[in-house]
Amino acid sequence: MCVINIQDILKDRTYPEAGDALYNKLSQYIDKEDKIVLDMTGVDSLPSMFLNTSIGRFIDTYGLDLLRSKLSFSKINSTQAERIKSYIQRITPQA
Amino acid sequence: MEFYAHDIVKYLKNRFFNNKDLSAIKQALLEVFYNIFDHADAQNNAFSFMKYDKREQVLYVAVCDFGRGIADSIRGVFCDIKNDKDALLKATEDRVTIQSKAHNRGMGLGEIIHQIQEGGSLRILSNAAFLVYKDGCIEIFDAEFNFGGTLIYYNIPLSNFEDIEEIDNFDLNF
Numbered sequence: 001m002c003v004i005n006i007q008d009i010l011k012d013r014t015y016p017e018a019g020d021a022l023y024n025k026l027s028q029y030i031d032k033e034d035k036i037v038l039d040m041t042g043v044d045s046l047p048s049m050f051l052n053t054s055i056g057r058f059i060d061t062y063g064l065d066l067l068r069s070k071l072s073f074s075k076i077n078s079t080q081a082e083r084i085k086s087y088i089q090r091i092t093p094q095a
Numbered sequence: 096m097e098f099y100a101h102d103i104v105k106y107l108k109n110r111f112f113n114n115k116d117l118s119a120i121k122q123a124l125l126e127v128f129y130n131i132f133d134h135a136d137a138q139n140n141a142f143s144f145m146k147y148d149k150r151e152q153v154l155y156v157a158v159c160d161f162g163r164g165i166a167d168s169i170r171g172v173f174c175d176i177k178n179d180k181d182a183l184l185k186a187t188e189d190r191v192t193i194q195s196k197a198h199n200r201g202m203g204l205g206e207i208i209h210q211i212q213e214g215g216s217l218r219i220l221s222n223a224a225f226l227v228y229k230d231g232c233i234e235i236f237d238a239e240f241n242f243g244g245t246l247i248y249y250n251i252p253l254s255n256f257e258d259i260e261e262i263d264n265f266d267l268n269f
Contacts, residue, residue, distance in 0.1 A: 049129050051202070
C-alpha cells in the first residue's frame with residue numbers, strides 16, 4: 001500500500017497541473033501497489049479541473065473498476081467525499 | 096484566482112463561520128473563474144462582485160467577462176444548434192465541452208449548478224440567452240438584448256451549511 005498526500009501535490013501548482021501530477025503518480029504506482037490511499041488532510045476543494053486531469057483521466061486510461069479496487073481516500077471531509085462520488089457518477093453515467 | 100477564492104472563504108470562516116464547511120463556495124468560484132479563463136477569450140479580464148448579507152446569511156456573487164459568450168462558443172462547435180437559448184442550455188449538460196484546454200471535460204457549469212444549494216439561485220446571461228436555476232429546475236429565456244460576454248450571478252444561503260465532518264476512510268464502493 002502507498003499513501004499520496006494531496007496537499008503536497010497541490011503545492012505550487014495550478015489545479016490542472018496538480019491533477020496531471022497526481023495522474024502521473026497513480027500511473028507510476030498502479031502496477032506496483034495493491035492499494036493507493038489519497039491523504040486529503042488540509043484539502044478544502046476539488047474543482048473539476050483537478051478531477052478531470054487526475055480521476056477522470058485515470059478512468060479513461062485504466063477504467064472505473066480498477067479505480068474502485070485500487071483507490072481510497074483518508075482524512076477526507078464528508079463534502080469532498082460526496083463531491084468525488086458525484087463527479088464519478090456524472091462522468092461515467094453507468095456508475 | 097485560486098488565492099482569491101481561497102481568501103474569500105478564509106475571510107468568511109474567520110469572521111462568521113469558524114467550523115462550517117464552506118468548500119462549496121470556493122468550489123463554485125473556482126469553476127466560474129476557470130470557465131472564463133479557459134473559454135471566454137476575454138484577454139484574461141474578468142470582473143467580480145461579492146456581498147455577504149449578515150442578517151440573511153446569504154452570499155451574493157457576480158462574475159462577468161466581455162469575451163465571446165458561452166452560447167456563441169457552444170454554437171461554434173455544435174453547429175446544429177440554431178439559437179443561443181439552446182446553446183446555453185447545452186452548456187449546462189455534463190460532458191459537453193468545446194475543449195478550449197486539454198483539461199476541459201464539460202463538468203464545470205454543471206459543477207457550479209451543483210453547488211447552488213437549497214434556497215439559492217443562479218442566473219447566467221450570455222449572448223442572447225438568459226438562464227435561471229432555482230429549486231432544482233433550469234429555465235431558459237431569450238434575453239432582451241444581446242450581451243457581449245457572460246455574466247454569472249448566484250446566491251448561496253450559508254445558514255444551512257454543515258459543520259466540517261472528517262471521514263477516516265472513504266472507498267469508492269458505491
